[in-house]
Amino acid sequence: xxxxxxxxxxxxxxGVTRHVEDVARRLPAHVTGWGPxxxxxxxxxxxxxxxxxxxxxxxxxxxxxxxxxxxLLRTALPSVRIVFTRHSAGRPSAWTxxxxxxxxxxxxxxxxxxRELGFRAEVIPHGVDVGRFTPPGDRxxxxxxxxxGASRGVGAVGRIRPSKGQQDLAAxxxxxxxxxxxxxxxxxxxxxxxxxxFAERLGGLEQLGELDDTAGLYRGLTIVVQPSRRESFSxxxxxxxxSGCCVVAAALPHYPELVEQGVTGFLYAAGxxxxxxxxxxxxxxxxxxxxxxxxxxxxxxxxxxxLDAEVEALRGLYAKVERLR
Numbered sequence: 001x002x003x004x005x006x007x008x009x010x011x012x013x014x015g016v017t018r019h020v021e022d023v024a025r026r027l028p029a030h031v032t033g034w035g036p037x038x039x040x041x042x043x044x045x046x047x048x049x050x051x052x053x054x055x056x057x058x059x060x061x062x063x064x065x066x067x068x069x070x071x072l073l074r075t076a077l078p079s080v081r082i083v084f085t086r087h088s089a090g091r092p093s094a095w096t097x098x099x100x101x102x103x104x105x106x107x108x109x110x111x112x113x114x115r116e117l118g119f120r121a122e123v124i125p126h127g128v129d130v131g132r133f134t135p136p137g138d139r140x141x142x143x144x145x146x147x148x149g150a151s152r153g154v155g156a157v158g159r160i161r162p163s164k165g166q167q168d169l170a171a172x173x174x175x176x177x178x179x180x181x182x183x184x185x186x187x188x189x190x191x192x193x194x195x196x197x198f199a200e201r202l203g204g205l206e207q208l209g210e211l212d213d214t215a216g217l218y219r220g221l222t223i224v225v226q227p228s229r230r231e232s233f234s235x236x237x238x239x240x241x242x243s244g245c246c247v248v249a250a251a252l253p254h255y256p257e258l259v260e261q262g263v264t265g266f267l268y269a270a271g272x273x274x275x276x277x278x279x280x281x282x283x284x285x286x287x288x289x290x291x292x293x294x295x296x297x298x299x300x301x302x303x304x305x306x307l308d309a310e311v312e313a314l315r316g317l318y319a320k321v322e323r324l325r
Contacts, residue, residue, distance in 0.1 A: 001315070002081065002322055004029035004058045005048055007066035011035055015235050016062050016087055019126055026311045033066070052077040058318050062087060067099045081321050083314075086121070087232040089113045089254045104321045107314075109233045112254040122317055125257075126233055127310030128242045130302055135244030136219040139291070143220035148206055150184035152287060154223040154280070157214060157236050160191040160199045160207075165227030165250060170202040171273045172280060177204050180284045188217055218243035222290050223283055226250065229270055234258070238305050241265065241297035246290035248279050258305075264297040 006029055008020050013036050021040055024031050030043035043051075051057050052073065059074075060083045061067040067084050074080040084103040086092065089112050092100070097118070100106050106121035108114045114123055136142040143153050154173075158164045166187050173185040188208040191199045199207065211217055218224065224240035226249035237258055240247050249255055250270035259265040268275035283290040 001318065002056045002058045003051060004060060004318060005043055005051070006031045006060045007062065007070060008033040008035050008037060009063060009065050009069070015232065018235065019087075020062065022127075022129060022307055023311060023314065026307055027315070029060075049073075049077070052080050055079060056081060056322070058083065058321065060085065060314075061103075064096055064099055067103065071099065071102055081318075081324070083107065083317065083321060085109075085124075086113065086117060089116065089232055089252070090230070091116045092118075104324055105317055107317070110254040110257050112257070122313075124310060124313045124317070125305065126235055126238065127305055127307035128235070128238045128301055129307045130242050132215050133218060133239045133242040134215075135294070135298055139220065139222060139244070142216070143222075146217065146220045148184050148186060148208075148220075151182040153184050153186055153221045154225060154284070155186035155188060155217070155221050156225045156227060157188050157217065157240070158226075158228065159189045160187060160202075161195045162198060163229050164189070165229055165270070166202055166205070167198075168227040168250075168271060168273050168276055169225050170205050172276045173204045175277050176280055176284060179281075183284055186217075186221075188214070214239065215243065218245055221245050222287055222294070223248060223280070225276070225280075227270070227276070228252070237265075238301055241294075242301040242305075244291070244294040244298045246283060246293040247297060248276065248283075259297075260300070263293070264300045265293060 006020050006024050008031050024040040031040045032043045032048045056079045058081045059070045061070045062085050070082045082103045083105045084100055085107040089110055107124050108121045109125050156166050156169050186206040186208055188211050190210040218240050224245040224247050226237050237247055247265035249267055251267035261267055266279045
């Protein structure tokens, strides 16, 4: 197969970063660029140029700057083939559409993303490493080892900021916490200086900070709330589901593709705290129901949303692009 090089031009760890790491390790492929990547084979830019001079190279970009660099590289070295993944589900800018049309192939993560893009692309959703994200043998014991207290946990995972909606979980927990003392509510994620005052106002929620081992947290949580106002995809949802958690998420446009209401999780109108309370209260009162939903979610992820399936779909796309010209 033609060598594959993933580009990564970003200084912070994001969902895209984790996706690049997962795919690069599983293909395997090299990564050219910068940023806090873990466990990948890096290829310096000079080495990428040399590789492209000696034969075909598949360059996979994930952001506009990366795509622009790939297009410039192809102008100088026509042996380069370009695949571009658009991670956002919303309407792309004119600049993004201009660049994306010039890639040899495009990938979107959801059918909503395909509709918003407005021209041909492959729908290849993110997949989960189900060897890493897996249910515990005893969830209550897994929760106890986290040292947070109480018997069970409900929580949100993601960077702490208003757009992630943790304030809705805090408002819901102000109502529910006193009724369910055996439960503890937590949030885990990076707090930047800009949002410290916001984080301080999340009363009633235990703040765990940014964790290296989110898989361990998922194994302890019984319920994962995803209250975000916007997400490009949300690996958090699928990782939590793969770990056997019952997910309760704000109903972003593409989430019905990931969560079947009342079967593999629950959706509510974004920002509607009363609706969130209405979903959480019976689950807190009957943890066995939450666990049953979590088991169904885990089975669904293993059937439809694995990292292996994603990588095989990408391999098929790369092979198709090789035959284009």
